[in-house]
């Protein structure tokens with residue numbers, strides 16, 4: 001086929017724990033990731049030229065070689081020059097629904113969709129583990145975005161082990177359009193302030209990872225115990241982002257003052273999410289929080305947990 005459309009879901013982190021430094025300059029993490037139904041649509045089309053051309057209706061999205069979706073095409077061309085040579089250039093149209101620079105892995109999910117799409121379009125014959133290995137070269141969240149659902153992510157965040165799917169959980173996402181947080185800044189600040197808590201001994205790192213595997217949040221996920229999931233949300237990066245961005249902190253508190261299961265910042269922020277088990281309740285809470293904050297820059301979305309990563313639209 002000459003063209004493909006793919007659904008690229010956003011993600012939230014139910015658990016984000018920074019264990020220590022790595023020799024590659026990244027951080028050793030233990031995370032529990034969750035895809036949500038809010039997603040971008042990525043259209044891939046052979047354009048009959050040698051160029052990679054990007055299109056997006058959102059002016060915040062870069063349309064040059066700094067975009068991860070662009071880098072994904074380049075990576076495939078470099079790794080599989082013979083296979084990709086026959087196919088020439090490609091137009092990538094991104095229908096952007098995921099807020100940009102938000103801690104929701106929008107850019108990573110777009111890159112994941114390009115990898116999955118090119119694999120089909122260019123008959124690369126790559127398996128999912130091979131696609132994930134390629135994805136890890138683009139960004140730590142890309143491998144998770146490929147398979148999605150509910151999963152434990154370790155290492156840099158690129159080592160993925162699936163967990164049982166969560167079902168019917170409603171997720172309110174809230175973000176100030178005038179606030180964005182650099183992921184690099186958040187991690188670097190965390191290193192400056194909290195490196196005394198880091199574990200470096202590989203045995204201890206293994207132990208900590210094991211504790212999460214057999215821990216209460218994973219048990220709660222296996223039982224679809226929403227109340228426990230809400231109570232056990234955890235994100236180390238809140239320790240550096242919330243003191244710097246008081247509006248984000250107030251947003252979390254506004255949700256927590258309502259009847260939500262739990263509320264927390266996603267990834268390096270600044271998006272905040274709140275979990276609810278009933279749709280009507282979630283709708284009411286979203287409106288109430290919007291009204292109480294009363295800031296035209298605050299955008300909210302109601303979505304649901306999603307059991308999959310990149311999906312090819314038929």
Ligand code: C5P
Nearest residue numbers: 026027029139140141156157183184187
């Ligand atoms: O992997 P990715 O490019 O998405 O990461 C963005 C930035 O986040 C990195 O440059 C690094 O500063 C930080 N990071 C980190 N440790 C991780 C993942 C990301 O320090 N495991």
